[in-house]
Amino acid sequence: MSSIELEVLNSDDVVVRWQSVVSEVREEYLSETQHFPWIIGFSGGKDSTLVAHAVFEALLSVPPSARNREVHIVSNDTQVESPFVMLHLDEVTSKIRQAAEDLDLPITVARTHPDLDKTFWTLLIGKGYPSPNQSMRWCTDRLKIMPTSGYIKKHISNFGAAIVVLGVRRAESNKRQQTIDAHKNLRASRLNEHSEISGAYIYRPIVDMTTDEVWETLGTFHAPWGGSHGALFKLYRDAEGGECPVVLSKEEAPGCGTSNSRFGCWTCTVVEKDRSLQGYIDSGNHQYRPLVDFRDWLKSIRNDPERRQAVRRNGRLTFDLTGRHIPGPFTIQARKEILEKLLSTQTEFGSKLISDAELDLIHEIWAKDLQQETGAANGL
Structure with missing residues (x-):
């Protein structure tokens, strides 16, 4: 019991x-x-x-x-x-x-x-x-x-x-x-x-x-x-x-983010399975299904090399002790894909998941990153 x-x-x-x-x-x-x-x-x-x-x-x-x-x-x-x-x-x-x-x-x-x-x-x-x-x-x-x-x-x-x-x-x-x-x-x-x-x-x-x-x-x-x-x-x-x-x-x-800590961030990709949200859905709260689906998708794309930059944000290539390449952050295209998926999930869930202030700052960061990439491509 x-x-x-x-x-x-x-x-x-x-x-x-x-x-x-x-x-x-x-x-x-x-x-x-x-x-x-x-x-x-x-x-x-x-x-x-x-x-x-x-x-x-x-x-x-x-x-x-x-x-x-x-x-x-x-x-x-x-x-x-x-x-x-x-x-x-x-x-x-x-x-x-x-x-x-x-x-x-x-x-x-x-x-x-x-x-x-x-x-x-x-x-x-x-x-x-x-x-x-x-x-x-x-x-x-x-x-x-x-x-x-x-x-x-x-x-x-x-x-x-x-x-x-x-x-x-x-x-x-x-x-x-x-x-x-x-x-x-x-x-x-x-x-x-x-x-x-x-x-x-x-x-x-x-x-x-x-x-x-x-x-x-x-x-x-x-x-x-x-x-x-x-x-x-x-x-x-x-x-x-x-x-x-x-x-x-x-x-x-x-x-934080272990099999023993199940109440936490709904976005948590540290745990293998979100037991609390799944438990809530199993209890009849089906409105939370879009959140679980988004979280599972986010976890699944983490190591996709097509969605990751070769270099880190500081412009450096990184390798581990065995010589294996460690990929950098998500590409801007992947970030846009994640945002589109999040906004779609937000609509389906029916409640705000990201603030307007965050959206504004995200677009500012993208603009700067694109400017830096363009400058690097032009040898500036």
């Missing part, structure tokens, strides 16, 4: 365990050793939802006069997220924002995005970056790490440091356990120094919970911002479970 099919009972064990987690979060929030802001990495999945739930409850247990530490619930929109995940994320963050305002809690709900010149479509269709794969996963850094890290660094600059509160758990995978164990807590503290962001510290309030315990807790307690977590259960059931985690460093990047 899978975790999301558990019949969750309001047992004493669940209640005691959860009270202990909330009590620890409250104690950490009230720590007198530092008052740096908390930044919760919120993907909308089960683990980050449980962490936000714990922090919300902890804040409600603190007298208003003692709520002096800012809390930021920050989600990242790569702009190619699975549409059904974004719908859920929008609904939950809207409820959290409204409840925080009504209850006068020091919570800011924020959403980060990649810069226009670093979006998936700008790089893939504009500059011709080949579709990401395991050996060339350029998307994670530009779409996920940089936007969220920028938000964290801004607050470090304002306050001297920031505490990043994450829903990572040892039970997620062997790789995650190794990463957690590699970073020892600061002396007499629950915090770890972030491996790449100076001035950032990591706090993991549910690090020792199992997956079943997470689901039991979510099923037992109502969401403190109103309602239940029922929509989250349904999301996992329909999409066959699993979400791409919040990624803040390159060492955490392997968790």
Whole structure:
């Protein structure tokens, strides 16, 4: 029986365990050793939802006069997220924002995005970056790490440091356990120094919970911002479970785009098969079929030599250690083909998949590339 099919009972064990987690979060929030802001990495999945739930409850247990530490619930929109995940994320963050305002809690709900010149479509269709794969996963850094890290660094600059509160758990995978164990807590503290962001510290309030315990807790307690977590259960059931985690460093990047991380970008060509979208289609949501078809086609053309330039964008020929030629970006003709296919998919899907600003920038990049190619052909 899978975790999301558990019949969750309001047992004493669940209640005691959860009270202990909330009590620890409250104690950490009230720590007198530092008052740096908390930044919760919120993907909308089960683990980050449980962490936000714990922090919300902890804040409600603190007298208003003692709520002096800012809390930021920050989600990242790569702009190619699975549409059904974004719908859920929008609904939950809207409820959290409204409840925080009504209850006068020091919570800011924020959403980060990649810069226009670093979006998936700008790089893939504009500059011709080949579709990401395991050996060339350029998307994670530009779409996920940089936007969220920028938000964290801004607050470090304002306050001297920031505490990043994450829903990572040892039970997620062997790789995650190794990463957690590699970073020892600061002396007499629950915090770890972030491996790449100076001035950032990591706090993991549910690090020792199992997956079943997470689901039991979510099923037992109502969401403190109103309602239940029922929509989250349904999301996992329909999409066959699993979400791409919040990624803040390159060492955490392997968790993005793997067989264990199924909620992510609908364009993800790193995975062999998009299990979440296919699961949603199998659950009766056939409107997502055009997205799967586009993604599969994009993956299939990646290594077509007819669609790739011989040289890289810097004009150099590249070879690996065996002497094998490594092709450059997609040709401009291939990029135009991809855009035409995307716009056709957008029409069939019935919702915007690429912004007007991205389209404008893509055409600017093409114009410059064509000018350079013409100049090179003429020996200029």
